[in-house]
Amino acid sequence: MTRKYESNMPFARVLHAVMAIIFIASSAQAQSAPWKPDRAVTLVVPYAAGGGTDATARAVSRQLGVLWDQPVVVENLPGADGLIGTRRVMDAKPDGYTLLLQVPGIVLTKYTPGLKGIDPLARLEPVTAVSQSPAAIVASAKLPVKTLAEFVAYCKTSVQPCSLATGESLARILGRQLAAETGIPNLIVVNYRGTGPIVTDLIANNVNLSFTGITAALPHYRAGTLKILATQGKTRAAALPDVPTTAEAGFPQFQSVTWFGLFAPKGTPVAVTQGIVAALRDAVKDANVQxxxxxxxxxxxxxxPAEFAAQVRAESERLGALVKLYPLE
Structure with a gap:
């Protein structure tokens, strides 16, 4: 019996060594594989359907669903300058299954009267930017103006005060800045719950101007029912090569680029956020998404995540300085 046991010792050692190698290789493979959800993911858009944030969310959610083989459901929760939907994610479990798509206006929440100084960024993890777009200065096609300078001149001489439609805090600040720095008297700022109603009233000339995303305005611009007087990027928008930038129009202080950024609840594991970023890198390569x-x-x-966090901090500093000059009311 003893001799038989001893004769099998080399084989037992080899088998043990092979099993150890297999275990180590399996563990390494598991660690290197990016995180993927095993059930439906909710992507919260804190604005009404039809705007740029919603369009971006729906573009990437479909492809993420394909890559993850799990549904990615877009949930629109507008209200309170985006805080209602944002709070939904702030209060969610930090496990990667409830995500938020937001825009730079999120950094202004803490300055908004009535919101009690709530700072969503203190309870969210920046994950990644998804896309970016210059905002646009959009006017009713019924106005007798072709340029931003002509709009300013028109408002200075119009019998009726000009009006500006806004759907979020940043646009309200830019409206006050426009009135103060160009000398437009009595500019009326009208608040809306979403981009869709703004576009409808712009077409009817119930309001005259708006700082808004290109997405909602573009088809109406092409149809001739809206005018895009300028875009706010450093260079002309690819979708609007004939429209000047605000700098080219003589108003460089109104330069602004909107990022559409993904956030997760504070405390979401690094492996989860890295898995989301890896999937998004693949998602944006899809022809339909592009x-x-x-x-x-x-x-x-x-x-x-680190690059996007730095981007959010820079935007917070820029807009924080602007809100000191033009406080929200």
Missing amino acids: KTIAAAGAEPVVNS
């Missing part, structure tokens, strides 16, 4: 983003006048920009 087509949808391009149609919105945007371009895909997927960066790392």
